[in-house]
Amino acid sequence: MFQQAPYRFLPEDFEQHWSPSVTMPYRELADARGMAATYHQMLDELILGARSGFDGVVVTEHGQAAYDITPNPSLPAAVLANTLRTEDLKAALIVLGRSLGKTREPLKIAEEYAMLDAMSDGRLIAGFPVGLSYDANINQGIPAVETRARFREGYDLLRRAWASDEAFAFNGRFSQYAHVNLWPRPVQDPHPPLWFPGGGTPSTMDWVLAQDAAFVLLTWFGVRMGGAGIFDRFWEMCEAKGKEINPHRVAVVQVCAVAETDERAEAEYGPWLEKGFRHGPGSMPQQFFVQPGYMPYRGLQGMLRSTADPGIAARLKTVTFKELLDEGCVIVGSPATVRERLEAVCREMRVGNLLAMLHMGEMPHELAQKSIRMFSEEVLPHVQGMWERDGYEHRWWPTGVPAKAVA
């Protein structure tokens, strides 16, 4: 279950006036009670998901963002780690994660992940996002052209710090340490599963395959449309490299909602999902996604030269629930409808890890809880373990919990 912490009390017409990241004015739009309530409800929903039988709980990181007020996902992950352990819940702790492209303290991430792995008794999946441009570059002040190089260097340092038997000095281009001697270390041997979120550029996927890690497509557009052209390419690359075509190598986010009937699901969740898309990705200025220098020159040139219709991506600010449903950005309906659609898209795209997003925007807590309960009772048992039943081993799952995924 994939969860963010969108500030839950934004005004109705938010998208007409503000950006959901960097520039939205705090004093005008938010207050302490709203902040606290958002965190409380987010954590309650994640814990409800873990107690309800989801295979994993997912948290993400965004600084200076109204659509996710989680500047460090290790904080909610720490709460979850302890809950999973004390209640003996069989859910993975998936942190997708601390950004090595934006941090100036890469060893802190190595330490936090190691501590979370220990606190959760080996339930951690360690996610390594490059970091969004507005967050890494504008919020953190990292020159955009350095973002990827910092990510790679930080990742190499982290792996070495986790694995090294001896203390070492690190002379990096972006960080230097006199004496790296990490306490704590991860409890999973040799390390927690490594998941790499990204937008699906070939160079990133190539690198993920070279690491034999899992690739996570973080998309707002759902498994089918978000994955079109990306997963095909991933599997082609996988085959070309002589690696096993195993659906558990990929994960993708899908917004879902479940009610008793299709009609009721639309009536109850539709308006909130529509607002969630409009207030979140729909009102983000393009230059915040891609600061100059963030996207390599040739990639930028290719994107600008493309004449492909951007489709719904260009219309999110005014998008309607019907469009979201028709395009597959959301899968909403009765348990039977959601089951059938989810299974179909996961089969079609060969997705082994479905990250179901069951709350968005200002959706009320009670409604999110209802959707989580209905999904876990009436959808989850049907899609859970669908690829394992077909004989695919899950090699990208923490050793502290039994593998099942999908979901």
Added chain:
Amino acid sequence: MATAADVREEIVPVGDGRVGMRVQVRGNGPPLVFLHPAAGFAWDPFLEQLATERTVYAPLVPGTSPEDPDAIDEVRDLWELVLLEQEALAALGLLGADLVGSSFGGMLACELQATFPGMFGRLVVLDPIGLWRDDAPVANWLMAAPQDLPAMLFADPSSPGAQAMFTLPEDHTQMADAIAAMTWAMGCTAKFVWPVPDRGLDRRLHRITAPTLVIWGKEDALVSAVYAEEFGKRIAGARVEVLDGCGHVPQVEKQAETLALVRGFLS
């Protein structure tokens, strides 16, 4: 505009061969070095006029040429950039040449003069960045929406010079390439000034010994004209000229006046 035949490009190996510094050259007469602004280099009417009496050398910040975009990875910081620029100019026999710099290039020209006092000729800076006052923060051109840039750069964005600067090719591929090149150039130069364009130049400007002319647009919305005095008071003997009805790019918005000032100062 300059045609390909008018312009030649030298590629000077610098940084122990790690970087090929691209230097565009045009014109006749004594050498003059032009250091370009953050969005990259382009020959404009101001430079074409200068090239009628001077040989204009324009070193491109590594990476800002679409021919070699990855060169930026070989320049770690502003200190290295200053050294590479000096190496290239020395290799081309341009020690002693006058330096003219616009905006980002104005800062770079100051850094060269402050790092190597006495090594170059006269200094002209057009609305340079490089200083910071909390009561007059430099506007953030990288965070700005593209449609807001003209008003940030020009007192009158509807003027023909301003319009010409923002007119893109009609052909889709050429337009895409032009936007990609400008965006990437802004990303490359940002490496040396992001997120706040202050690398301590205020503590080095006093080292400049070259005769200096500071030109500023009075209505500069990107770097306020209050900075003209900040540069003026730190560089001994500097002459400061503030132009009315002019924004951040005086060589475009007040081309004739700027050209007259520069010619008068350099002759």
